[in-house]
Amino acid sequence: MAKYSTNEFKAGLKIMLDADPCAIIENEFIKPGKGQAFNRVKIRNLKNGRVIERTFKSGESVEGADVMDIEVQYLYNDGEFWHFMEPETFEQYQADSNAVSEVVKWLKEQDICTMTLWNSSPLSVTPPNFVELAVAETDPGLKGDTSGGGGKPATMESGAVVRVPLFIQIGEMIRIDTRTGDYVSRVKE
Amino acid sequence: MLENWQPACDFQHLRYRAKMLKIIRLFFEQRAVLEVETPLLCSATGTDPQLDFFSSFFHCAPKNKEMFLQTSPEFAMKRLLAAGSGSIFQICKAFRNAEVGRFHNPEFSILEWYRIDFTLEQLMDEVAELIIELSGASEQAVYKVSYKEVFEQITGLNPLLFCQESYAEYALKNDIKDAILLCGDNHSMWLDFIFSYKVQPALEGKFLCMVHGYPAIQSSLARINEDNPAVADRFEVFIKGIEIGNGFFELSDVNEQEKRFDQENESRRKQELSLVEKDHLFLDALRFGLPDCSGIALGLDRLLMVLSNAQSLNDVIAFPFERA
Numbered sequence: 001m002a003k004y005s006t007n008e009f010k011a012g013l014k015i016m017l018d019a020d021p022c023a024i025i026e027n028e029f030i031k032p033g034k035g036q037a038f039n040r041v042k043i044r045n046l047k048n049g050r051v052i053e054r055t056f057k058s059g060e061s062v063e064g065a066d067v068m069d070i071e072v073q074y075l076y077n078d079g080e081f082w083h084f085m086e087p088e089t090f091e092q093y094q095a096d097s098n099a100v101s102e103v104v105k106w107l108k109e110q111d112i113c114t115m116t117l118w119n120s121s122p123l124s125v126t127p128p129n130f131v132e133l134a135v136a137e138t139d140p141g142l143k144g145d146t147s148g149g150g151g152k153p154a155t156m157e158s159g160a161v162v163r164v165p166l167f168i169q170i171g172e173m174i175r176i177d178t179r180t181g182d183y184v185s186r187v188k189e
Numbered sequence: 190m191l192e193n194w195q196p197a198c199d200f201q202h203l204r205y206r207a208k209m210l211k212i213i214r215l216f217f218e219q220r221a222v223l224e225v226e227t228p229l230l231c232s233a234t235g236t237d238p239q240l241d242f243f244s245s246f247f248h249c250a251p252k253n254k255e256m257f258l259q260t261s262p263e264f265a266m267k268r269l270l271a272a273g274s275g276s277i278f279q280i281c282k283a284f285r286n287a288e289v290g291r292f293h294n295p296e297f298s299i300l301e302w303y304r305i306d307f308t309l310e311q312l313m314d315e316v317a318e319l320i321i322e323l324s325g326a327s328e329q330a331v332y333k334v335s336y337k338e339v340f341e342q343i344t345g346l347n348p349l350l351f352c353q354e355s356y357a358e359y360a361l362k363n364d365i366k367d368a369i370l371l372c373g374d375n376h377s378m379w380l381d382f383i384f385s386y387k388v389q390p391a392l393e394g395k396f397l398c399m400v401h402g403y404p405a406i407q408s409s410l411a412r413i414n415e416d417n418p419a420v421a422d423r424f425e426v427f428i429k430g431i432e433i434g435n436g437f438f439e440l441s442d443v444n445e446q447e448k449r450f451d452q453e454n455e456s457r458r459k460q461e462l463s464l465v466e467k468d469h470l471f472l473d474a475l476r477f478g479l480p481d482c483s484g485i486a487l488g489l490d491r492l493l494m495v496l497s498n499a500q501s502l503n504d505v506i507a508f509p510f511e512r513a
Contacts, residue, residue, distance in 0.1 A: 007287055029290030033425070033435050033488075034409045035239055035381040037288070038371075055367040055382075058287070 003061040006039040014046070014067040017054065021046045021065035021118045029058070046116060046123055049102070065118065072115045072125075074107050082107065084115060084125070095122035103127045105160035106178045127178045132187050133157055135172050138164065151183075196507040203507060205497055209323060209489070210280065213300060216319055222276045222302060227265030229282060230256050233468035235264070236453035237409075238460055241286035243295075258284035261486055262301050263410065264471035267439070270303055270482060271474035278302035280489070289510050291501045292431065292491060296513065300492075303484035309422050309438045312483035313399050316426055316436065320397050324496050330396035336403050336420070343391045344383060349404050349419045351376035356383070363387065377406050393430035400425050410446075411437035426487065428495045436485035443475035 004015060009027040016022070022043045031037035037058035044051050046067060056062070072084035072093060081094040082104070093115060099122045100107065106127035107113070114126040138154035154164040154174075162176055164183045173187035191197065217224065234242045234257035243258040259265070261283050269277055283299045304312055317331045340348040346359055356379050360368040365386050372378040392398045401424035405413055408421030422438035440446055450467045457464055493505045503509045 027290075029288065029293055030385050031239075031288060031293065032381050032385060033432055034237070034407065036378045037239065038382065038385065040386075055365070055371065055386075057371050 001064045001066050004064050005061045006056050006058050009039060009041060014065040015043075016063040016065045017043060017045070020048075021067050021123065023067070025051065031058070046118065047098070049124075066120075067116060067118050067123065069114050069116050071112055074109055074111050074113055076109060077104075077107075082125070084113065084122070087112075093117075093122050095125055099123060100125050103178070105156070105158050106131050106133075106176075108133060108158060129177060129179055130175055130184065131178055132173050132175050133160065135164070135168060135170050135174060138168060138170055140169075193512050195512075197503045197509050197512055198505050198507055202493065202497060202499070202505045206489075206493055206505070209493060209496075212323055213278075213280065213319070216322055217278045217302065220276075220315075222278050222304070223274065225266065225269060225274065225277045225279050226281070227259075227262050227269070227279065229259055229284075231259050231265065231468075232256060233264070233466060233470065235260055236450045236457065236465045236467065238453055238457045238462055241288070243284050243286050260285050261299060263484075263486070264468050266301060266303060266484070267479055268471060268474040270305070271477050271479045276302070276304045276482075291503075292494075294490060294502050294506060294509050296510070297491075297502075298489035299486050300489050301484065301486040303439070303482045305480050305482045307483040309401065309424060309436065309483050312436050312438075312485060313401065313424060316399065316434075316485060316487075317397060320426075320428070323492070324396075326396050332395045332398045334398065334400055336400050339392075339400055340380075340384070340388055343388050346383070348380055351379070353379075359383070377404075380404060380407065389427065389430050389432070391430075392427050395430070396428060398427040398430075400427065408440075408449075409435070409437065410440050410449075412440050412442075426485075428492070431491060431495050432488075433492050433495070434485055434487035436483060438483050439479065439481075441475060441479035441481065443472055446475055447472060 004013060009024055011024055011026060013024045014021060015024065022045050024041055025044055026042040028040045030040055039056045039058055041054050041056060042051060043054055070086055073087050075083040075085055081096060082100045084093045084095065103125055108131055111128055111131060113128060116123045133156040135154045136157045139152050151163045151165055153161050154168060155161050162181060162183050164174060168174060175184040175187050177184050214224065240260045242260050245256050247254050247256050262279050262281055266277060266279060279301050281299055282296055284296050286295060288295055313333060321328065337348055340346065344359055346356060353374055357369045360366050365382065368379065368382045372382055402420040403423040405419055405421050408423060411421040411423035414420045414422050424436045426433045447467065454464050490502050490506055494502055497505065499505050
């Protein structure tokens, strides 16, 4: 893999740090007029999502990480692995629970997700920004209440718990923003 | 979204800049300091291993030679001083390679001036007067402190006496543990690290802060203090914690100057940087005799940025690096 000098650091660049693949979020160049230059870098560890800050001496080089994003369709979960397929090539990938733990509650069969590969194996999965899921369980709604004020918790078919308006009933399909976990709307059949 | 052909900054900042330049010129005219120009394209450059320069090639046989874009007008202005120009100032561009960021643009504007027979103290006062004139701040907003005092106050460490162990312990306890590996036993790098990460942010609350008496190992082109050889007659100007400039009681001893060039070249060699030929015209001028003087360079783009409360140099430069 290529090496990158601090001069090439910019948001989005993938580098190896402490043997983990990481993505640069922010790079600040710090230099006293007469003195040593540093790069203060905010980095997300792509394995655990944690954000850390690191300082490099300007001009230092670090190893790049072989990380890429692909679009995949979610197929099924066999109890241990989550299976995905690249629709164009029919190439299949199996992701372990580390890669999907955060997003498993949004996964719905046949949905198109973004998968991040590191050295060609799945590192993480990002669900679509909006998913449509059926309500599996919720308190009986109050008929006629369409104000949406207050709301109540509802459990989706995938296990996610979302705050929904009072009028939402079991079995209804709703649209959810996966980035915030917020209810967006009812889905008309 | 602005397209790349368009200026990055708004017209308000172009007007601020024009006004700033006018005030500066008037300020020096009132003090009988002469405005001068020196070459941007020079036959020699500085040896400072921390400054990466741009070089170019002049093609016209038989005078083919490598030329350098100046990293500052210091050497040429000192040649004028040695020749008897009296106090002078210059507003010009300077170029530093591999420096780009919120506070750095590889091409930037400098205001540099030299005052014959001024002590460092007098020059600090003049800097304060200029900043007050430009900003409309009151005299109470000016704060002077020694490097040792401010460093000790904030970190509890003695900047003049290197103790790797206590520096490392401080780094561990204060969330800058990267410094331990990066700086190792390099005292000067430790000072740069701690000052940039801990001391400077603590100066953000002060409008104009002048830190004087830099450690002798960071003397740059300043004289070593006569009474205390542990410090150099050098100060830095900070506005709201952002470094704006460096002032020196100028080194005039040609042998000392040549020694520093050699030391810097030696450290370039160790860092596997290209060696730099010493500027002989500058050394000849020192040999002839530089009058006692104090001088300072201020970064005008940064000054404009802090005075107009902008967040980035891109907000005050019409065509910064990415659009140049």
